[in-house]
Amino acid sequence: MLRTLAAATATTALLALAASPAHAATLRLDDPEGDAGGAKRLDVVGVTIRNDDDRVVVRVAFAEERNGDLIVSIDPRGARGLRLVAEKRGEPGGDGAIGQQVLPGAFTDTTTGPSPVTCDSYRLTWAGDVARMVMPSDCLHDGDYGAIRVAVLTENGADSDYAPGEQGATRWIARG
Numbered sequence: 430m431l432r433t434l435a436a437a438t439a440t441t442a443l444l445a446l447a448a449s450p451a452h453a454a455t456l457r458l459d460d461p462e463g464d465a466g467g468a469k470r471l472d473v474v475g476v477t478i479r480n481d482d483d484r485v486v487v488r489v490a491f492a493e494e495r496n497g498d499l500i501v502s503i504d505p506r507g508a509r510g511l512r513l514v515a516e517k518r519g520e521p522g523g524d525g526a527i528g529q530q531v532l533p534g535a536f537t538d539t540t541t542g543p544s545p546v547t548c549d550s551y552r553l554t555w556a557g558d559v560a561r562m563v564m565p566s567d568c569l570h571d572g573d574y575g576a577i578r579v580a581v582l583t584e585n586g587a588d589s590d591y592a593p594g595e596q597g598a599t600r601w602i603a604r605g
């Protein structure tokens with residue numbers, strides 16, 4: 430009877446593991462508040478990254494709504510990456526414009542080679558103190574990649590804040 434129970438427990442654990450691949454593709458990290466070099470700068474306090482099969486979604490939360498640039502580096506394992514850029518020039522001090530672009534190369538690239546930037550379908554929403562970027566998977570090596578690691582930088586003229594920590598990138602985030 431004990432043996433049967435143990436087997437049943439193991440089966441349940443395996444089922445739980447098999448049922449949660451989505452969690453393996455999501456990473457959340459916190460960043461300290463007040464480390465952006467000034468109160469008027471973009472201060473990252475939280476980042477959520479989801480490496481879904483059909484897209485990468487990055488959500489960045491700031492301490493306050495501020496103008497500035499947000500650069501999210503996406504580095505696929507074994508190949509060159511790209512940077513998703515968002516530029517906010519809202520009120521006060523700006524014209525309210527929010528711009529977006531994709532640039533070749535990730536901060537943490539360790540290989541040379543092609544780095545595609547054909548990404549017409551990158552979508553950005555920046556509302557208040559939260560920016561959300563969606564990169565369809567075909568933006569990066571035509572979707573031929575697996576795990577990614579991510580780094581987040583903000584700039585207001587000069588570098589403001591970096592996550593995680595002060596350099597480097599997240600751990601590898603498996604593709605879900």
Ligand SMILES: [Ca+2]
Pocket residue numbers: 460461462463464465472473474590
């Ligand atoms: Ca911060």
